Every structure is written in C-alpha cells, then in structure tokens.
Amino acid sequence: DAKTTQPNSMESNEEEPVHLPCNHSTISGTDYIHWYRQLPSQGPEYVIHGLTSNVNNRMASLAIAEDRKSSTLILHRATLRDAAVYYCILRYGNTGKLIFGQGTTLQVKP
Amino acid sequence: DGGITQSPKYLFRKEGQNVTLSCEQNLNHDAMYWYRQDPGQGLRLIYYSQIVNDFQKGDIAEGYSVSREKKESFPLTVTSAQKNPTAFYLCASTPIEASSGNTIYFGEGSWLTVV
Secondary structure, three states: OOOOEOOOEEEEEOOOOEEEEEEOOOOOOOOEEEEEEEOOOOOOEEEEEEOOOOEEOOOOEEEEOOOOOEEEEEEOOOOHHHOEEEEEEEEOOOOOOEEEOOOEEEEEEO | OOOEEEEOOEEEEOOOOOEEEEEEEOOOOOEEEEEEEOOOOOEEEEEEEEEOOEEEEOOOOOOEEEOOOEOOEOOEEEOOOOOOOOEEEEEEEEOOOHHHOOOOEEOOOEEEEEO
8 A cells, every 4th residue: 555654743933834745655646645634633624635736725735746756735824723733645546545644743833 | 514424422431342433424425434543643544445335444453343234324333352442533435436536524533432
C-alpha cells in the first residue's frame, strides 16, 4: 500500500500563508490525494482533494508535484480557526482503502 | 440532508463486555470504514467494507468484529479480546468509484471508555 509522511507540527502567524507538505513517494497512478483537518473530539472536515493538477477552492489550494510523489496544502491567509490537525490521505484507487498520514498539528499565533 | 451518523457519542464498557458502535449512512455509499484514534495520535484503520456482506481487516483488526448486512449500516463490535479499547472511534463512507475522487464523509465519532 502507498504511505504518506507529514511533519508532526508547524506554526504560523495569523494572516500569513501556510504551506503544509506531504510526501507520498509510493503513490500509484490511480491514488487520489485528499486533505482533511480535525479538531479535538470531532470527525475530520474536508479541505481539498486532487489527482494530478493543482486545485483551488474557497478553503485552500493543493499543489501536486509533477511526479506526484509529494503535495502541499496551501492556506493563503491563516486564521485562528485554521488551527487543527491536518491529514494527508491517499484513497487507494483499486481497493478504495483510505491511507492516513500521521497528521500535522498547525498552530496559528495571533 | 444526507450524512453519516455514529451512535452513541459516549459509551462505557466494563471489563469482559462486548459493545457495539453504530454507523449509519444515507448517502448510498458503497464503501465504509472504521478507524481508531488514541489521544494525540493519528487514525488507524480497523476494518473496511466495499460491498454488502464483504469486509476486509485493516491494520488493527484484532479484538474487533464488523458486519455489513445492509449497504447503509456498518456496526463495529469491540469484543472482550480487545485489551485496551479506550479510544475515539470514527466511521467514514465514500462512493466506490475511485475515478471520481469522491469526498470522504466522516461521522462525528464515538468515545469508548473502559470502566
């Protein structure tokens, strides 16, 4: 199975951009890259997902490397409400199995 | 509104008891998943199912059992064989069509505590 690797924690100042990296060097051609975030004792919340091309939505942008072995979640202007654990997830194409990274805890300082 | 519902939110288990966590979805999703999360840790896959009457073990299936008799339901039983069951349990669902890269839906989670 594919595997994802994320830094344990990152810090950002409010109103500044944040780049959250994820390595998935064993990704296969049919694996989608998903990003979710989670607050304590809650279910994860959808942020963004993509396959090959960079993606933008109202919450964030997803930059996917050309070889697809890594991706970066970009929060353009961090707010205090963006403080959460961010998970990079591969949806394993053929089986539908979801593979979670260990998550990055994002702290946002006012 | 469509969604995925877990119950109960909080559950206490005595030593030696089996308990069952409910997960129901009305999204017509084929695939359903159960994850365990320990405090300050990431999610670990217990079981998953892609179709009715079929399911596969995840990374930490020992001490757990599941059934998938209906498409919308995927209950998880924590058996007495699970020696350290205190954790936060999350259920998820998604359509099986991988080509569409569909969003994954998560329940709100269930806290299980051994007393």
